[in-house]
Amino acid sequence: MATAAGVLAAPVPAVPALTPGRAAAAEEGATPAPGPAPAPAAASSSVPGIVKPLPAEWFVPRGTNAETRWDAFRDADGDAVVGRHVPVERFFVRNHTSTPLIDPDTWRLRLFGSGLRGGPTAEHPVEFGLEELRELPSTRISALIECAGNGRSYYAGQQGQPVPGTPWTLGGVGSASWRGVRLAEVLRAAGLTGAAVDVLPVGLDPDYVVGGTNYGPVRRPLPIAKALDDVLLAYEMNGEPLTPDHGAPARLVVPGWVGIASIKWVGSLEVADRPLYSPWNTDFYRMFGPDYPPGGGEPLTTQVVKSAFELAAGARLAAGRRHRLHGRSWSGAAAVRRVEVSADGGRTWRRADLRDEPRADGWTRWGIDWRPERPGRYELRARATDRRGNTQPERAVFNREGYLFGAVVAHPVTVV
Ligand SMILES: Nc1nc2c(c(=O)[nH]1)N[C@H]1C(S)=C(S)[C@@H](COP(=O)(O)O)O[C@H]1N2
């Protein structure tokens, strides 16, 4: 079914090799979506550099990014329209620059560096085409991708601590099923040695330039232990080939870690026998601030515990009626095993009913009944605890960039 904008950009026109900055061209010649995409009523709000349509009922545009709306997880009757995995067309997009269109037929993954047998150089790398990767044993996993800045707006909104950067509410997260080849498998096939320390995936998107500084292509070193543990080089998302916005033809999926680790549009992997650096593990995605070491904390890895209601901020609910409140909680460290909800400013808490068997590779969906008797303004709060005992505090520790806001979020509603 076609969207109001008429097109979905699923079939990418073949373009010669890499043509960054041509994302908008994907609209040309695109055909109506063949899949089950419903027809959103409102016109797409567009973000320059994102290929897929961004209907206003599903997304909030944020600069070069698009935030998924939590209230879009349910329809007007309150029925769930998003299951355990978020459909690709509703999945949030975080782009430092813009979505490149890459021809999967000519794309090559290049591996080089001192951590590979024979020390292949960038000029003479070990190469894999997409078909060759598909011939390696494949694996399917569920994993969340979540931006380190998800929830950032609450540093200012809830704690009076303004921070720069994309003011996400809680929609910079999504869960999907990914298929691809384990990074460990690719590294071994390329001649991994025991001396390898770090792996540096480099994106094929345009260089990241801010304030007159060119930081080069988006790239962030990954410690070899994590690379060999559970990282996937994914070429499918929810059973379909990756779409341009989510990293086609191949991206990393780094379970439990901040989204920046999951480099999209991977062009090369440097495997080194010494630590590697890029601005993404020295300047960005580390903690700076009064409660952190003077030179900053370690590069961010695991995500914190969070919870969200599948409800609009400021939703209106009828007084004197029982409402079923729904939400999801997740953690980068372990399965979420307990969720409590408060409707009285955090004075009393009730256990929510868990609708999923807690699992480390996804969120836990939950529900709880609430019957507000009197009209007025209320704040709903949800607080989750994972199997390691990590729980959501009342306040998040401030950091200059506003990363990892894990505190309980006050969700305003009006009872009428
Ligand atoms: N090459 C490249 N990879 C990237 C990014 C990017 O801008 N360029 N953004 C990162 C960040 S910050 C996040 S949170 C995730 C978002 O993945 P998504 O857009 O598929 O939701 O991709 C990561 N991988």
Ligand SMILES: [Mo]
């Ligand atoms: Mo991110």
